[in-house]
Amino acid sequence: MIERRNLSEAIGMEPDLVTKVFSLAMEVQSKHDRPYLSRKHSSYSIFAFRGSGTIEDWFSGKSFGDTSIGLKEIFPFLKRIGNDQIALINGNFFQQFHNILEEFQFSDEVNRAVSEKRKIVFAGYSSGGTIAIFAAILFLQRNRIHPLCVTFGSPLVGDQIFGHALRRENWAQHFVHFVMRYDIIPRVLLAPLSSIKGELQTFPPCFDQSKLESNAISSFCEIMRSALSIASHTACSFMGCTNSLLETVTSFTELSPYRPFGTYVFCSEGRMFTIKNPDAILQLLLYSLQLSNGEAVADVAFRSFKDHLGYQTEFNANMGTKDVVDLEHLDLQLPLSSGGANSSEMKSIEMVIKELGLSTRAMLCLSAARESEQQKQRNQRWVEDNRKKIEDELRKLQEYRDTAEMHKIGYYDAFKLQAEPEDFEANVTRLELAGIWDEIIEMLKRNELPDGFECLEDWVELGTRFRRLMEPLDIANYYRHSKDKDTGAYLKSEEEKQPRPKRYRYTQRWLEHVKGKPAGYSESCFWAEVEDLRVQIHTSNQKENRDAAFEKVKDRVLKLEENVRQWVEEELLRGEVFFEKSTFVKWWRELPERHRMESRIASLMFMVGSG
Known part of the structure; x- marks a missing residue:
């Protein structure tokens, strides 16, 4: 008209x-x-x-x-x-x-x-x-x-x-x-x-x-x-x-x-x-x-x-x-x-x-x-039509995480082990969710969604839930298959060469933009930093070599510990991180004793170390 x-x-x-x-x-x-x-x-x-x-x-x-x-x-x-x-x-x-x-x-x-x-x-x-x-x-x-x-x-x-x-x-x-x-x-x-x-x-x-x-x-x-x-x-x-x-x-x-x-x-x-x-x-x-x-x-x-x-x-x-x-x-x-x-x-x-x-x-x-x-x-209506599917699949992963915690093993470590049928089912769910979100990200890259999509409050919230629940599983899968030996650490400084999928980089930036947060690696990448530091420090069987390796990455360790303290206070890290057999606890206990005694999270590890 x-x-x-x-x-x-x-x-x-x-x-x-x-x-x-x-x-x-x-x-x-x-x-x-x-x-x-x-x-x-x-x-x-x-x-x-x-x-x-x-x-x-x-x-x-x-x-x-x-x-x-x-x-x-x-x-x-x-x-x-x-x-x-x-x-x-x-x-x-x-x-x-x-x-x-x-x-x-x-x-x-x-x-x-x-x-x-x-x-x-x-x-x-x-x-x-x-x-x-x-x-x-x-x-x-x-x-x-x-x-x-x-x-x-x-x-x-x-x-x-x-x-x-x-x-x-x-x-x-x-x-x-x-x-x-x-x-x-x-x-x-x-x-x-x-x-x-x-x-x-x-x-x-x-x-x-x-x-x-x-x-x-x-x-x-x-x-x-x-x-x-x-x-x-x-x-x-x-x-x-x-x-x-x-x-x-x-x-x-x-x-x-x-x-x-x-x-x-x-x-x-x-x-x-x-x-x-x-x-x-x-x-x-x-x-x-x-x-x-x-x-x-x-x-x-x-x-x-x-x-x-x-x-x-x-x-x-x-x-x-x-x-x-x-x-x-x-x-x-x-x-x-x-x-x-x-x-x-x-x-x-x-x-x-x-x-x-x-x-x-x-x-x-x-x-x-x-x-x-x-x-x-x-295209946005198609994306909206997939919201229920996303939320249903996320509920499955939440149930998987809760079940793992009941058995005193974090869902990160459970998924990495892949020892139970539930772990296989969680992997199927992970792949289905990844497919949906990858298509959304590709639409954004091709400019095929409305300009305001990335600032829609409900999608920023859903993208944040998705990232925090899903990315630990992708990290577990990455290190379970030793992909770091071929393509390097999950997190890299070179943006275009990062193994970290765009579905997590994009949704993290949505939250940073809307909330005015500074850019940086987030709590959903916690396990990636732990895994890389573990590789950097504990690849040698000789203590003196491990001590020397620790000194090279000491600043990163201190930064991680500072983040852990903050993320625990903000309830962004769950108690599963501190279970006795978790990858994090086992890695931290192998750090030099002097560092552990002076660590900012020493009291935290003592209080929750038993899970």
């Missing part, structure tokens, strides 16, 4: 506020002695940032000026949780924002506005919008109240992980990006510096059509060629295309990492179109700027630059009367041909096609983007 709303319904901002925000965003462009301005309007405090016009301030170092350096320190949330992959951002825009934090009283001004219980709006025109984005993210990290971030003709600032992280935290809804249909600036960073350097020296270029140089037309074509490569590659990926040509193309064609996020408002012919699906936005950034029948490249190139200077006309006092069309639920299953339509729905779609200049191919790509998002929802 085509859904029409007024501007305040569409983006949660009154037209008068948008006009005030835009006016300040334009005013600050002339303030060369100050990178931002602040102003009060009604119950709001508006902070608008000045952009930079030189190409050197947009690109640096790499072809697209992207970097992850320094991001983790200021924006620790901007990453994928499971594999701890940090987002990429434009390094120059980030540095400009960092300079504002260091050289001006920006944070103090924002804090004063908050103390006055004012609503916060960050804004920017052109590259000033990228600074506003960083300011809003920093504010979201530090405050419980949510700001608004409004940009006008802003270039892209971060990669797919950047947008994913903001959607995962439910922050993307606070960002609104206004884009004139033909404005080239939101598309500029889709092209590498090498393709436009020396041709466009300043942004935005102030010229009329009579002064349009051929190199500007060439830059326009290069930007659109790069945008087409990215949009086509992305569309093929979420259409499920497996053509090896895609990989061949990316091997010699450098694709921009930048991707859109938040709510985009495309402005065209006095009408506005809103959309939130990032894949669909990427397609619209390309296809809404394609040539129409009879249009010359020079004409469209000219308009693409002039549109960046045309926001003033769009954002006037009458903007509240403009029709706002929500494209998020556009029924793209209707016939794509514009001929012979007689229904109001088809006429509405004809209007969208005409005003945004969308070809049949564009409509197909938009339809695929929408279908990709819907498939993520279906």
Whole structure:
């Protein structure tokens, strides 16, 4: 369905506020002695940032000026949780924002506005919008109240992980990006510096059509060629295309990492179109700027630059009367041909096609983007359907653990011995659970689940229960079959070479992220550390050699003992760890006597040593 709303319904901002925000965003462009301005309007405090016009301030170092350096320190949330992959951002825009934090009283001004219980709006025109984005993210990290971030003709600032992280935290809804249909600036960073350097020296270029140089037309074509490569590659990926040509193309064609996020408002012919699906936005950034029948490249190139200077006309006092069309639920299953339509729905779609200049191919790509998002929802329903199976299998392992404890043998040691039929049945359960969770992790790696999945409280809790109950069995199986002799210790410092399965690394990071815990090996890896230390210390039959080996790993032993004390207090380690015949007790009692007498857990071992 085509859904029409007024501007305040569409983006949660009154037209008068948008006009005030835009006016300040334009005013600050002339303030060369100050990178931002602040102003009060009604119950709001508006902070608008000045952009930079030189190409050197947009690109640096790499072809697209992207970097992850320094991001983790200021924006620790901007990453994928499971594999701890940090987002990429434009390094120059980030540095400009960092300079504002260091050289001006920006944070103090924002804090004063908050103390006055004012609503916060960050804004920017052109590259000033990228600074506003960083300011809003920093504010979201530090405050419980949510700001608004409004940009006008802003270039892209971060990669797919950047947008994913903001959607995962439910922050993307606070960002609104206004884009004139033909404005080239939101598309500029889709092209590498090498393709436009020396041709466009300043942004935005102030010229009329009579002064349009051929190199500007060439830059326009290069930007659109790069945008087409990215949009086509992305569309093929979420259409499920497996053509090896895609990989061949990316091997010699450098694709921009930048991707859109938040709510985009495309402005065209006095009408506005809103959309939130990032894949669909990427397609619209390309296809809404394609040539129409009879249009010359020079004409469209000219308009693409002039549109960046045309926001003033769009954002006037009458903007509240403009029709706002929500494209998020556009029924793209209707016939794509514009001929012979007689229904109001088809006429509405004809209007969208005409005003945004969308070809049949564009409509197909938009339809695929929408279908990709819907498939993520279906995948999550599949995952939810497996919840009962997971919980049933976990109950079986809990019963197995309880039975082992009744016989005064921990379920870790029982599973490692595999002496009883119950041990075999537990192994079957372990394999079934591993299969389900491995499929969930693979979906996450392929970006086939909604962005917010890893932060869902019930799945973080279930993943934590699964990890704490299951991982000791995987560790027991690993050392029972002496896999450490072939592939090394279960825990390694090299992330990609760790024998530890991703199903445990991912679920551990979910908990660390949601609870704000520091990264590190967890209580579910307790047995892996015990086993490796046992190998390191007790492989020699000669006491003097064992003492020397102990000294080499003494710091690790002390750290483990400190963790044991803490985990016992937090009830994360059960009494089975201290059973007389447990692997841990037998290993600890073979440590040097002097160390055992001075150990922080000596009293603990004495009290519970008998089980």
